[in-house]
Amino acid sequence: MLQNSEDTGNKNPQPRLQVDKEQQESVSQVKSLVSVWRKLEMEEQWRLYEAYNELHGLAQELKTPFDAPAVLVVGHQTDGKSALVEGLMGFQFNHVGGGTKTRRPITLHMKYDPECEVPTCHLVSDDDPSFAQEKSLHEIQAYIESENMRLEKESFQFSAKEIIIRVEYKHCPNLTIIDTPGLIAPAPGRKNQALQSQGRAVESLVRAKMQHKEFIILCLEDCSDWSNATTRRVVMQIDPELSRTIVVSTKLDTRIPQFARSSDVEVFLSPPAHTLDGFILGDSPFFTSVPSGRVGSGHDSVYSSNDEFKQAISLREVEDIASLEEKLCRPLSMQERNRIGVSKLRSFLEELLQKRYMDSVPLIIPLLEKEYRTATRKLNEINKELSTLDEVKLKEKGRKFHDLFITKLSLLLKGTVVAPPDKFGETLQDERSNGGAFVGTDGLQFPLKLIPHSHCFTERNIGNATIMVCDNEMIEVVLDCKARELLRVCLVGRAWTFDSQSLNIPRNAGMRLYGGAQYHRAMAEFRFVVGGTKCPQITREEIVNACGVEDIHDGTNYSRTACVIAVAKARDTFEPFLHQLGCRLLYVLKRLLPISVYLLQKDGEYLSGHDVFLKRVDSAFSNFAESTERACREKCMEDLESTTRYVTWSLHNKNRAGLRQFLDSFGGTEQSAMGVNPISASLESSMVSAASEKHDNRPRADVKLSHLASGIDSSSAVQTTETRLADLLDKTLWNRRLAPSSERIVYGLVQQIFHGIREYFLASAELKFNCFLLMPVVDKLPALLLQDLESAFVDDLDNVFDITNLRHSFSQRKLETEMDLKRIKRLKEKFRLINEQLTLHQLKAVSIE
Template identity: 80%
Template sequence: MHSLYEAYNELHGLAQELETPFDAPAVLVVGHQTDGKSALVEALMGFQFNHVGGGTKTRRPITLHMKYNPLCELPLCHLASSDVDPTLAQEKSLQEIQSFIEAENMRLERESNSNQFSAKEIIIKVEFKYCPNLTIIDTPGLIAPAPGRKNRALQDQARAVESLVRAKMQHREFIILCLEDCSDWSNATTRRVVMQIDPELKRTIIVSTKLDTKIPQFARASDVEVFLSPPACTLDGFILGGSPFFTSVPSGRVGTGHDSVYSSNEEFKQAIFIREMEDITSLEEKLGRSLSKQERSRIGVSKLRSFLEELLQKRYMDSVPMIIPLLEKEYCSTTRKLNEINKELSTLDEVKLKEKGRVFHDLFLTKLSLLLKGTVVAPPDKFGETLQNERINGGAFVGTDGLQFPHKLIPNAGMRLYGGAQYHRAMAEFRFMVGGIKCPPITREEIVNACGVEDIHDGTNYSRTACVIAVAKARDTFEPFLHQLGCRLLHILKRLLPISIYLLQKEGEYLSGHEVFLRCMEDLVSTTRYVTWSLHNKNRAGLRQFLDSFGSTEQSAVLSNSLSMPLCQESSFVSVANEKHDTKPRTDVKLSQVASGVDSSSSVQTTETRLADLLDNTLWNRRLAPSSERIVYALVQQIFHGIREYFLASAELKFNCFLLMPVVDKLPALLREDLESAFEGDLDNVFDITNLRHSLSQQKSDTEIEMKRIKKLKEKFKLIHEQFISHHVMSSLSLAPSA
């Protein structure tokens, strides 16, 4: 059996190091800080090694691989920590182990980023003449904090410890030792946590600690009967072993100081045995009868220890056939890993490294193309952005009023997008936002200021006035959106494609993001520098169509303003009309109708139509009449909307052509050029061959050691399995009847 325990101890250490879930049975001790957990573990070990008392004494689980060795007069301990290779566990004294545990507690307590607890086990191998053949994992004590805001820190610690303990209990090969410090089984403190993982208590042993303090509390024999043999319904399940165990551990520490109670571990061991006998005597006095064999088998540390040893030995023997395939699988996996490392080392020459670089170049461009064309290879929850997050990280489209458009109105706003899909959504939002912008309000002051003074006459060209106002309004309104679109699209490309930043900043033939912005700015400036009526489709018919909207809503205002029009203004209109003989009769008719007070929609429409005709032939008039003001406003709106439509189409086209398309078309050639240029120099600057070779050599060495350990352990378990089979065959032959 010695080789079996040794093999399982090695297996547990290997599982911890490789983080591989080998089915290595062990006893997991779970209890609250006041349940006497550490004292019970020390009693099972046969010696004291750690501090015992209230509060948090350990912030990491402690795994104790205990081995019975009758030749060890003193505990022989080996510590395998994260800083030490588990195969070369260093021998440590009890004081050194205590110091290590205390240092770990202080380190975890100081780390503000952690929850002050760690699930990584402290592994200690112990040989001693009083040790059982057991593997026990002592977990940090559960905490039951008081409610209230002032105890919030302790409440956080309690949640962290409970989470750690629950995670350890998830291992189905572990036997859970559930400690309860209570005299009434209806009070489930530790069981409440244990039953979250093992609801039927099928792999749980319940232990009632501090029995010596409970016996005096029982007033009647019936109370003791119920306590020693609780009904199954009270324990909410069928516990491992059939009934609870009851233990007492005498107080006092081993040492030579004045506050020490025991001078040696032998005295401590003897005191545990004496306390066990005293508990049995006290129980028999309370019951008024002798305890049965079944009842005696559940009272005392020695009975619990024997039960755990037998149970763990049986689990060890039953698990051997299942361990061998797991080790075989791990050995094959490690062999493949070693072959890959050797293959990697063999490719560290100049020709093969260059070829790997070119292959990586092609693979990268393939992934880049997939991202832009659309793919689901990357999980959206990790790489995607909703529109709200995109606005936060890349900037939002904000109008002159400082308000943002509600993101819920944009299609796919709540979806987490990336790559080409995110680029398209940003463009759609830009079109949606800019396309809905109306011409800003125009004041009379702006119209008068825009009229100015001509260089050869003092008249006013209202066409020029409208263009001046429309151009100024368009520039002030649309230029901020151009900046915002540039920032947004660059954010989308930079977020997913860090390597494209190099392309965007490339000078010369390849356009950078700044040059794309300048191209769009040139379009905006050129569009607002010279207004062409054909470009904006604002001919006489279009102007009339726009003016009709004013006629339907403002007929009365137009009529009253026309009736009050001064005579000098009328003569001015007529004089201008006389210059064009083909328009004189129509102008005379319209003005006579207005002067005579004709109130009809046809005359109002004729008035606006003639005004359009006059404006189309350049109307000069310094005095700003209400009708002229409306005409200027109408022209400004039409010119503004024309600029808006052209700006939208131009901005989208230029960003697609000079920002997006170079990533698709020019990046491959650019990367290939830079790659070949880099290959002409020192390859160590490209691939860091020296460090790579050192790293791979270290990985190879570690993997070879790991492979040897697994192979050795696999052979050890195979040998044990063969011995079990041989023993079983021999037993069967000896029991068979002779012929």
């Protein structure tokens, strides 16, 4: 019995051992399968991150808006930005401290590799993004410093082009982080202008990076009061709701001792919703601390290795939690713990970025397909351009471009709305600034505020000047006779509003015009300014000097004096306007070229790549416009010289009624005190009598009878007329003393002659510029431009089209496009496989559930 029991006892352990062994084998198999599964899953994640890293580089190179998610770190220079980036990476690679440490954004494509004991870094080439060279941390630091020094010497000290670094390390998360230059908050004042300029440049760069909707913004704040939004102020200009922003409070270890009460800590850890003004990612800020000290072997180094640095970060998290619990007098909740520490922030970023990656995969494939088609079409166009680089086809392209260019030019002169006015149009103020203003001999421009549609004016006459009040501001305004007569018909001495059309004022001064409309406005302003120009003031010295000495008697010829003064004043006054008009209209015509090029580009008719040929067309058009304007101006100068060299009374003195009224006014004033009729009236009556005698066939007896019938003694009338004529001659011809009456006669004659010259000059200049400047652009330019091109084709076709350089340029572009096609195709295939694997995993997960 005992034996049996012993045997039974000996037999029972064997099956148990066998079962345990089988269980151990099954457990090891499960572990092996889990390990393999994790390894496969990790490899799939690696492929996903590698694909996105390559996509990010492609997007930067091609400037294509691919949705390649990344974490964009934004903060001020003193916010601990670089230290936090190093904490997330798990190793130190850049200098940390105050001041500008980088002038270019640094993109870190980080990849977790448990077998990589030391960080492996590859620096992506700026010239060829497909090439990445392995560099040590020291070499990368040296490269960043050299870039800082290079940019510091340039006019624009910051560059938006990213420094791209690929990193593999056992402590690295699977993240793409873009470290931007630190924002600058300079002090006000002139002494800090250089720093203020740098601050604006950095903020502009950071704002441009934040415009990418696919980027997650990591907003760093170095403050203990959430009401102070230093970095958020910049971030919320781009992301006002903070919907794609994670807020991080840095330097938590230095912040905790500042709180005196636990309630302050509570508010700091869980700020009210209204304080942050948005819906931040994660619903609450993160709080991080990165221990100070550098990794190295020197005497000033704190950590001997990156592993020690990583351990110090973990230890700091534990100490921060303990310090917070001590301040709060309670343990932290799990939700609060998940917001404290670099490791918690890194885990949150990894999960968030991975989710963004997964969600974006199906959307990336169509974008890559589109980019592939675009690159293919671009390659076909390059091949087509290469095939047309022979003489016959190039000449044909040149002639076709000539016809299209002339068509667009004619369209702009006739009028079109195809070109956007906000881009190519100019207001009258812009036109004056760029093309020159109409400036009189006094050096003053006509006030621009008088150019718009209507204004309120009040007139006051003081001496020979007309003072007018415009919009409650006193200015001196000179109007031509027609405009002055129109104003006097209105309520003179009171306020009135007159329409600009009645005075030929350009009503479209504030409109942005180009082409024929701008030409017409410039001519309208010329009419308005020159038409309102009055004769310059005449001095007694000028009158005396103009009298001189006659060659037959010692008297004075005031009509000659008036002619001498009038033609000199007119020549000095109107010649500058002629040059200014030519300069302005030439500027307007030259503006037609870039607008025509825009229209050609818009319609797909532009010769891209043929810069030398286009410069030839530009030069030919400019030379034609300049020579035509010069010839037209010379014709106008001939007219001005003729009208200011010899006075023709039928041309220069058109307004006799005005002169007669003028003479009546001052003649009556001088003679009224003596009870004598005005001299001008006597002169006029004598002229009328002489004319009557010339045309009256009645005998002298009838004339005498008529005088008797009217009760006038003929002998006394003749005597009175002769006496007055003698007095007039004594005052104006036989006496060299310049009496007020003589001065006013000269002044009146000068005014009439000047106004006659002005009217003729205005009409002649407008007519000639229209006929000899505007019309040649329409009817002569096409033939002359074609003739110039044809002669160039015969003499030196190779230099006109720069065939050698063109062939080299197109070949280089073809090579680059072929490389882009290969990269896009490879990347497209990667994302297609990733998408298939993700779809397969989702189906398996659904089937298991």
